[in-house]
Amino acid sequence: MSILKVQDIAFVRFSAPDLDAMRAFQISFGLVECPPWHDGVLRMRGTGTSPYIHVTEEGPAGFLGVGLHARNMADLERLAREEGADIAPLDAPGGGFGLRLMDPNGFEVDVIAEQRAATPVETIANAPWNFAAQRPRKGAVKRVAAGPSTVERLGHAVMLVDDLDVTWRWWSERFGLLVSDSVLDPAGKPAALFVRCDRGDDPADHHTLNFSHVPGKSAQFHHAAFEVADLDSLMAGHDHLAALGERHIWGIGRHILGSQVFDYWEDPFGNRVEHWTDGDLLSSNIAPGVHGLDTMVGGQWGPAIPEGFV
Numbered sequence: 001m002s003i004l005k006v007q008d009i010a011f012v013r014f015s016a017p018d019l020d021a022m023r024a025f026q027i028s029f030g031l032v033e034c035p036p037w038h039d040g041v042l043r044m045r046g047t048g049t050s051p052y053i054h055v056t057e058e059g060p061a062g063f064l065g066v067g068l069h070a071r072n073m074a075d076l077e078r079l080a081r082e083e084g085a086d087i088a089p090l091d092a093p094g095g096g097f098g099l100r101l102m103d104p105n106g107f108e109v110d111v112i113a114e115q116r117a118a119t120p121v122e123t124i125a126n127a128p129w130n131f132a133a134q135r136p137r138k139g140a141v142k143r144v145a146a147g148p149s150t151v152e153r154l155g156h157a158v159m160l161v162d163d164l165d166v167t168w169r170w171w172s173e174r175f176g177l178l179v180s181d182s183v184l185d186p187a188g189k190p191a192a193l194f195v196r197c198d199r200g201d202d203p204a205d206h207h208t209l210n211f212s213h214v215p216g217k218s219a220q221f222h223h224a225a226f227e228v229a230d231l232d233s234l235m236a237g238h239d240h241l242a243a244l245g246e247r248h249i250w251g252i253g254r255h256i257l258g259s260q261v262f263d264y265w266e267d268p269f270g271n272r273v274e275h276w277t278d279g280d281l282l283s284s285n286i287a288p289g290v291h292g293l294d295t296m297v298g299g300q301w302g303p304a305i306p307e308g309f310v
Contacts, residue, residue, distance in 0.1 A: 003082050004075035005176030005198045009208050010067035012224045015059035021268045022056045030149035034093050046151045047121035051094030053154040061269035063221030065108030066157050076113040105161050105219035126232045149237025150229040158210040158222040167211050179288040180206050181257045183296045203281035206258040223272035234275050253302015256295050
């Protein structure tokens with residue numbers, strides 16, 4: 001029995017020595033800068049209702065941690081009692097309250113509640129697709145605007161961990177996460193877990209977090225994934241970033257586990273970030289799958305995974 005059941009990922013946190021460089025990349029990637037806050041921290045949002053989904057503090061380049069949404073204040077207070085942690089008001093857009101824990105790998109985990117929703121950013125939706133079986137666009141041409149992708153929200157974060165068993169025990173006992181798919185190494189030992197939030201009958205993203213253990217690799221950030229409006233938005237954003245000379249990592253393709261159409265890039269400080277669209281949604285009654293490594297690193301279509309990606 002877990003202490004609470006978190007509802008979603010809230011944000012990812014980084015530090016970087018040049019906030020202007022991070023800001024410029026994130027805007028090109030499709031995020032929207034939040035109004036300046038007095039603490040000097042760079043916060044970026046998507047077009048959805050989250051006040052911010054990407055946080056950068058000034059300092060040496062690196063990954064700091066993730067934020068999670070508690071269901072309500074009662075759950076946050078229960079976690080605080082169990083962990084001996086202090087709840088504090090959040091001095092950030094959307095307000096609310098939060099506490100900070102540290103997982104066994106040294107990743108900081110902020111758990112927040114009562115954050116006010118932001119007003120969605122107005123965007124121009126792309127015209128619908130005409131498929132062979134269904135053709136809703138009649139009497140109109142389709143034109144996709146050039147420019148950055150329209151990032152709507154943060155979908156998941158992936159972290160390499162020192163000990164998968166210890167990590168999973170810590171996260172599951174506190175946050176009520178469910179395994180969507182486990183990946184076994186050639187010896188039959190778990191090498192990765194794709195985990196989602198337990199929202200009962202309300203479907204959640206196939207994975208909100210992924211924990212992977214790679215022999216010889218220490219605990220570290222792997223990537224954060226941001227959902228874009230649709231495939232046209234992903235493709236337009238790809239062309240936009242390529243024209244700017246940003247570093248492309250992998251894509252465009254479709255994953256097996258999670259099914260997302262993906263496109264990976266790297267920010268100026270070496271952090272991998274992913275555009276994705278058309279991912280799987282699972283309710284709590286879906287049983288976990290078990291797979292080999294080839295399923296995790298392979299794709300349904302698209303280029304082969306680059307050497308060194310995992």
